[in-house]
Every structure is written in structure tokens, then in C-alpha cells.
Amino acid sequence: xxxxxxxxxxxxxxxxxxxxxxxxxxxxxxxxxxxxxxxxxxxxxxxxxxxxxxxxxxxxxxxxxxxxxxxxxxxxxxxxxxxxxxxxxxxxxxxxxxxxxxxxxxxxxxxxxxxxxxxxxxxxxxxxxxxxxxxxxxxxxxxxxxxxxxxxxxxxxxxxxxxxxxxxxxxxxxxxxxxxxxxxxxxxxxxxxxxxxxxxxxxxxxxxxxxxxxxxxxxxxxxxxxxxxxxxxxxxxxxxxxxxxxxxxxxxxxxxxxxxxxxxxxxxxxxxxxxxxxxxxxxxxxxxxxxxxxxxxxxxxxxxxxxxxxxxxxxxxxxxxxxxxxxxxxxxxxxxxxxxxxxxxxxxxxxxxxxxxxxxxxxxxxxxxxxxxxxxxxxxxxxxxxxxxxxxxxxxxxxxxxxxxxxxxxxxxxxxxxxxxxxxxxxxxxxxxxxxxxxxxxxxxxxxxxxxxxxxxxxxxxxxxxxxxxxxxxxxxxxxxxxxxxxxxxxxxxxxxxxxxxxxxxxxxxxxxxxxxxxxxxxxxxxxxxxxxxxxxxxxxxxxxxxxxxxxxxxxxxxxxxxxxxxxxxxxxxxxxxxxxxxxxxxxxxxxxxxxxxxxxxxxxxxxxxxxxxxxxxxxxxxxxxxxxxxxxxxxxxxxxxxxxxxxxxxxxxxxxxxxxxxxxxxxxxxxxxxxxxxxxxxxxxxxxxxxxxxxxxxxxxxxxxxxxxxxxxxxxxxxxxxxxxxx
DNA sequence: CACCCTCGAGTTCA
DNA sequence: CTCGAGGGTG
Numbered sequence: 100x101x102x103x104x105x106x107x108x109x110x111x112x113x114x115x116x117x118x119x120x121x122x123x124x125x126x127x128x129x130x131x132x133x134x135x136x137x138x139x140x141x142x143x144x145x146x147x148x149x150x151x152x153x154x155x156x157x158x159x160x161x162x163x164x165x166x167x168x169x170x171x172x173x174x175x176x177x178x179x180x181x182x183x184x185x186x187x188x189x190x191x192x193x194x195x196x197x198x199x200x201x202x203x204x205x206x207x208x209x210x211x212x213x214x215x216x217x218x219x220x221x222x223x224x225x226x227x228x229x230x231x232x233x234x235x236x237x238x239x240x241x242x243x244x245x246x247x248x249x250x251x252x253x254x255x256x257x258x259x260x261x262x263x264x265x266x267x268x269x270x271x272x273x274x275x276x277x278x279x280x281x282x283x284x285x286x287x288x289x290x291x292x293x294x295x296x297x298x299x300x301x302x303x304x305x306x307x308x309x310x311x312x313x314x315x316x317x318x319x320x321x322x323x324x325x326x327x328x329x330x331x332x333x334x335x336x337x338x339x340x341x342x343x344x345x346x347x348x349x350x351x352x353x354x355x356x357x358x359x360x361x362x363x364x365x366x367x368x369x370x371x372x373x374x375x376x377x378x379x380x381x382x383x384x385x386x387x388x389x390x391x392x393x394x395x396x397x398x399x400x401x402x403x404x405x406x407x408x409x410x411x412x413x414x415x416x417x418x419x420x421x422x423x424x425x426x427x428x429x430x431x432x433x434x435x436x437x438x439x440x441x442x443x444x445x446x447x448x449x450x451x452x453x454x455x456x457x458x459x460x461x462x463x464x465x466x467x468x469x470x471x472x473x474x475x476x477x478x479x480x481x482x483x484x485x486x487x488x489x490x491x492x493x494x495x496x497x498x499x500x501x502x503x504x505x506x507x508x509x510x511x512x513x514x515x516x517x518x519x520x521x522x523x524x525x526x527x528x529x530x531x532x533x534x535x536x537x538x539x540x541x542x543x544x545x546x547x548x549x550x551x552x553x554x555x556x557x558x559x560x561x562x563x564x565x566x567x568x569x570x571x572x573x574x575x576x577x578x579x580x581x582x583x584x585x586x587x588x589x590x591x592x593x594x595x596x597x598x599x600x601x602x603x604x605x606x607x608x609x610x611x612x613x614x615x616x617x618x619x620x621x622x623x624x625x626x627x628x629x630x631x632x633x634x635x636x637x638x639x640x641x642x643x644x645x646x647x648x649x650x651x652x653x654x655x656x657x658x659x660x661x662x663x664x665x666x667x668x669x670x671x672x673x674x675x676x677x678x679x680x681x682x683x684x685x686x687x688x689x690x691x692x693x694x695x696x697x698x699x700x701x702x703x704x705x706x707x708x709x710x711x712x713x714x715x716x717x718x719x720x721x722x723x724x725x726x727x728x729x730x731x732x733x734x735x736x737x738x739x740x741x742x743x744x745x746x747x748x749x750x751x752x753x754x755x756x757x758x759x760x761x762x763x764x765x766x767x768x769x770x771x772x773x774x775x776x777x778x779x780x781x782x783x784x785x786x787x788x789x790x791x792x793x794x795x796x797x798x799x800x801x802x803x804x805x806x807x808x809x810x811x812x813x814x815x816x817x818x819x820x821x822x823x824x825x826x827x
Numbered sequence: 828c829a830c831c832c833t834c835g836a837g838t839t840c841a
Numbered sequence: 842c843t844c845g846a847g848g849g850t851g
Contacts, residue, residue: 450836454838465840465841468839469839470838471838473844498838499840562835666835667834667835667836668834697834701846701848702847702848779832779833780834785832
């Protein structure tokens, strides 16, 4: 087997650069001078090695990489070669702000004067060269190897926004307009959805989709296929970013070039900016790093160019790239890895969820090993087989999502996933809870270890009783096969002597490494050969103290802890405020329950049904016997109405996003309630105000879009006192 | 009845 | 964060 790809970025980059240079040299020798310097085998090995490195480190793969084109970059059997009037350079890359500053500082030194920087988005698309003669489009060609490209004029003419004839005046005898052809993100997602639906391969990224679409041939196709091809082409767009073969343009700057091209009716980007300092250019890079998805096309970086054209001439170019421009590459958001297997997990409600077990891979800053596949329909829809190389991204930069398989890399050894018929945890037969439901569930709610574990974890969670020391790890420790809790009914009966004997397997890197006792530790062992004396660990003492505190927490938290279907923090709050005690809720009819604001017939039914199950009632009774307070002290009884306090925020729905100094998210929401407001998690046009702190994302954008008032985090305290007045 | 909003559930890693 | 589904409103 081949040597593993370097796991260190700098090492990978150094090797990729060395390989690229060598491959281009050999290719040049072969095609231009007809000389063979190494065997085909050696050459192929080098290309494969580079491909492997680029697959693991996609930011190293650009359209100028030798892996992106075959041979001399032109497949002349399909498209006629076109020699560009002026060579199309590629750009040097930097991968960090530090590297960028270094480059900019050096450029300023070389220029020997203050430099203005034209900053623009680096579109993840396909470079194109449009040749206009006396204002008329004569040829459109791909970049190819920079010198010779492919003639794709026929297809390019079908792209909207590319004029066949330039408007305005002052067109030179000959000018080459350089631009980028791309798939807008929305259209790209639609395309991939369609591809999946018709069982065809999905495109790994918009660049591949653009390239694939542009390099289609109409020859020998049916009318239906031709229509499909034209429809795809009509979804492509182009933006221009340079000129070639025009020695004396009547403008002095790169930005002037864009204005001129715009006046000729060519599509220019609305997002470029001229910055006068390096710091401002860095600001531009950072801004779009955070707002990568707020433009219509994918961005894989930022291009920074010296604006002054006179300086371009002075700075010149290296053999491959100009010295007056640089590409800043963002870390990739999409990578490829191997799907090792698909396993099935059981959630707290018994739902069986298949998840992908992946060859660990670095995406957007963290190593991903697993990704959910939701249900069997999704597995089928994505078309992935076990053993496939798959395309992976982080949705919203957090949750890993598998987009689809890379079909070309299949070798026939891949197997289809078959949904199990039995619960992997307890062996019960999985079945849909309703006829025709997609989701399969384990019916063994009371005894399935996975469900008990999930419910106990939920009880400890922030939206439940918020018990410190009762999270995922403790839930595993406390339930079979490790601990004594066969259901949550015994949670508040736990004693120290129940905890100390608990042993759990130690897992490191997916392997069992022995066992440990989380609730017991050595308290005394004078000498090595002496028998050790054991006592409870601080975790055990903390857990018991926290459980004690939980017995008197708010009624709504206790209701959430019952794990009634559809009853989360919001519905539980409404029920608790209206009825005041669990006894009153249990005594209420379905109609009475459904009359509560925010509770409809389905939730009311779920609550009623819950009390009909013996082991559910046992939970309530045993918790009560252990001292749990199932009532709000001082509550006058059912019908007391909703818990809306009068205050400065009365009648206002408030969304809190980002971090707010001095508050936890929970605390901020409590404060909103205390001031009479209603906290919510999503912004809509009915939202009264959005409190925005550092780190806010899409919610802030949405608030601006909808014209919802925005309260800066530092004025939150003031806002609680005076309401919307603070915005004046 | 059709919409829009909101809630709940599942989810990954450090 | 995203999805699907419940609840409320016009």
C-alpha cells in the first residue's frame, strides 16, 4: 500500500508543491519537446500521489493543479484547442493571514510606494477566456494549461449574461476578457437533488458541476438529452475578473478595468472593493470568511490584486503566476473520506437512526468520525454504499453531513446497507409507530437500555432538570449493563453504595482499553504491596447532591423529565403555569388540556395517554416518595392562566443570539421572561426584538432582512429595564 | 384549508 | 443547525 498522506498541512503542502512542479516539468518535456524523462509508471504514480494528497487536503487542489487536466490540459478529441492570445496565469496561494501579510508587505517593499489593494471573492468555478474582436465575441475557451485551452464557444453562448456583442464604445481591435463561470449555490443544490433523484452521480462541488456542464457535447445525443444539457447551461453564470491581449487599456487601475468592462455590458461582481491598507484587506478576508454563504456562489478564497496597473508591469510575474496578485484560500468545507460502515443507534424515543462510520477526517477544524443518515429513506436517497468514498461537509459549520458517493471511485467491493429488523440494543422487533411511517422504532420503551439511557440523559440536560454530573457519560454508567437503573423510576433512590461498585469500559480512539470506576477512588494506600482502601469519588458525591437539589426544581422541569412525547420546555411551561400541579394535569380531560395556549389535541392526547401506562405512573410515585415536589408552591389551582408577568417587555417576543457578557443563554431567557417578554429561538416577522452578541450568525442576518429591531448585547441590561425605548 | 411560526428531536466535537 | 410536524391564524 502507498505511503500515508501527511497528516500535517505544511508537510502535505510542501509535497504537493514539489510534485506539481515536477509533474508540470515532465509534462512540458513530453508535450513540447517530445522527450520522455521518466517511465509512464513513475509519472502515473506521481499524479496519483498528488491526487491522494489533494483528496485529503482539498485546499491544495486548484483548477491549475495538474490533476485537473489530462495531458497538455486539452482533450482535443472532444474540443478544438485554442491558443490564448495572452497567457492565462494562475495565482500563488496563501493559507493564513500571516502568510498574506508577509506577501503584502513584500509587495509594498518591491513596489516602493503605498499600494491600494483590490479585493475580490475567489469564485469556486471554472476560468474562461472570452475573445472579443471589434466588440464581437469570437471564441470562448477554457483555461487549459494556461497557454492552450478548449473551445467551448457553443456552450458558452447559452449562458445568460455573456454578451455576443459588447455595448458602449471604445472597443479595441482585440481584447480577451477573463472571467469565472460558476453554478450559483441554489442552482447547484437543485442540480444535485435532481441528479440524486434520477439516480445519477452528484457533483462534489460547484466547480465540477460547472466544468461538467460546460464540457458537454451535443453530438449523438437524443433531443431529450440536449434539452437537459441546455437547461443546465442556462443555470450557469459568469463574472469577469480581468483582461488580456490589450497592451494599452485606457484605464490606470484594475478597478477601472472592471468599470470599463461593466460599461460594455459584461457582468462584474458587486462584491469587489479597493482597500487602501493591508489591515483593511485583512478585514475584507475575515469578513467573507464569516459570511462565505451570503453570496450567490461558492467562495473558496479571496483574491487580492494590486490595483495600480502601472505597478503590475513593474512587479512582473514568475514562471507560473503574477507577483501583483495572490489567492487567499479558506479552509475547505467539503472533503472526501471513506464510509467504513453504517450502524444503527436508538434514541430516547426509540427511533432507530442509521449513522455513518467514517474514516476519520479533518473538516472545518475538527476530526469527524460519524455522521447521521437520519433513516433508511435518506440512505437510499443519498445513494451511498458501505465502502464508498463519500463527499462530506459541515452543515452550518457544525453538523457533519454526507452529500453523496463519489461513484467514479467504486471498485465493485461496495455493499448496500440493509436496515436491521431488530433493535441493536435489546433485540426487540423494530416497527413503525404509525402505519406508513418512515421511521422505525424499538417498541421496548421501558426496558431497552438505549432508551432508558437516553431518557436519563434527557432528565439531566439543560432543558430538563439541569443536573450537573448527569450527562451522557453518567447515563451510560448508571444504566445496564453497567449500573442499577433499569428505568428512571429509581433515579432519586440512588445511594452512595449503589454508585461505588459501578464499572464502565474505558474507550480510547474507539477501542476498549479496560475498565474504570467513575464513582469510586483509592483514598489510602501507604505502600505498593498494601491493600488499597477505597472511597467515593467527588463525582459520586456531586451527583447525589445535585439529585437532592433537583427534587424541588420548577414543576415545568419535572414535567420535561417525564419524557412525554411532544412535551418539551415550552409546552411543559404552559401546562405547569396553567395547572400548578401534576395531580391537576393528570385529572384534566383531553379537552381541558387542549384548551391551554400552545397545547393542541395531539399534545393533549399524548399527555393523557402517558398517564395510562403503569410504569409511567410508577415513575411519578417513586419520585414523589423520594421527595420530589410535583406542585408549584402557592399556585391557586387549575385555570390560573398563563405565566405572563407585566414588565417593560410585555407582549414582546425576544430572540437572543451570540454571547452576552454576564449571562448564560438560559439566564438571558429567564431575564426576558422576568421582564414580561417571551423568549424564542427563531427570528420571524413577528419577532419583537433580537438581542445580538458577538458570534451571532444567520439570525442577525435574518433580523436585518426582516427589519426586526436589533439590541446590541452591551445594552441588554438596559433593554430589560426599559424595553424598546433604548433604541430611541 | 393554507399558510407561517414555533417546538421537539436528533446530532457532532472539543 | 436542520428537519418534520404541531398549533394557531387569516
